[in-house]
Amino acid sequence: MILAPWREPLQRAIHLSRSIPYSRYIQLATVSKEGKPANRTVVFRGFLPNTNIIQIVTDTRSQKFSHLQHQSWAEICWYFSKTRQQFRFFGKVILVTAEYEDSKLIKARQTSWQALSDSGKEQFFWPTPGDLLTSNQPNPKINLKDINPPANFCLLLFNSEKVDFLALKGNPQKRYLYFLNSNNTWLTQQINP
Numbered sequence: 001m002i003l004a005p006w007r008e009p010l011q012r013a014i015h016l017s018r019s020i021p022y023s024r025y026i027q028l029a030t031v032s033k034e035g036k037p038a039n040r041t042v043v044f045r046g047f048l049p050n051t052n053i054i055q056i057v058t059d060t061r062s063q064k065f066s067h068l069q070h071q072s073w074a075e076i077c078w079y080f081s082k083t084r085q086q087f088r089f090f091g092k093v094i095l096v097t098a099e100y101e102d103s104k105l106i107k108a109r110q111t112s113w114q115a116l117s118d119s120g121k122e123q124f125f126w127p128t129p130g131d132l133l134t135s136n137q138p139n140p141k142i143n144l145k146d147i148n149p150p151a152n153f154c155l156l157l158f159n160s161e162k163v164d165f166l167a168l169k170g171n172p173q174k175r176y177l178y179f180l181n182s183n184n185t186w187l188t189q190q191i192n193p
Contacts, residue, residue: 030067054158091160113149
C-alpha cells in the first residue's frame with residue numbers, strides 16, 4: 001500500500017501532539033436530509049490497516065449516522081494547536097454496521113469495538129442519543145467482558161478524495177492541496193494560504 005503524500009505531515013503532527021489528549025478530536029461535518037450542515041466532534045480511531053482511510057465509531061441511532069445514510073459525502077477538519085497545522089479532508093464515508101457484507105470490514109468493526117475503553121462501550125447501551133431524557137436514573141452498568149459489539153455500534157470509514165493542508169507557522173504560511181486524479185493517484189499542489 002502506498003501512503004498518500006498528506007500522511008507524512010499528518011503523522012508528524014500527530015506524533016508531535018501525542019501528549020495533548022484533545023489532539024485526537026476531529027470535527028466531522030455532514031449534511032442533513034433537509035440539506036443543512038451539521039458539525040460535531042468525534043474521536044480519531046486510527047487508520048484502517050494498510051490504507052489511508054480514517055476510522056471513527058458512532059451509534060447507528062445518532063444523527064450523524066442518519067445524515068451519512070442520506071448523503072455519504074462529508075468533511076473533517078483537524079487542527080493541531082501545538083504545530084499550528086490544519087488538515088481538511090473531503091471524502092465519502094462507508095458505514096460498517098453488523099449487517100455489512102465485507103468480512104474484512106466486519107473484522108475491522110470488531111477490532112474497533114475491542115479497542116474501546118469500557119466507558120466508551122457502555123455508551124452504546126445507553127438510551128437513544130438526542131431523545132428526551134425521561135428519567136434521572138443512572139445508566140445501567142453492563143458487564144462488558146467478552147461482549148460482542150451491539151447492533152447499534154458502527155465503524156465509520158472516511159475515505160478522503162481531497163486534503164487541504166495549511167501550516168500556519170512561519171511567514172509566509174504554507175498551504176498544500178492533495179487530491180486524487182482520475183487514475184486514483186494522489187497529486188499535490190502548493191496553493192496560496
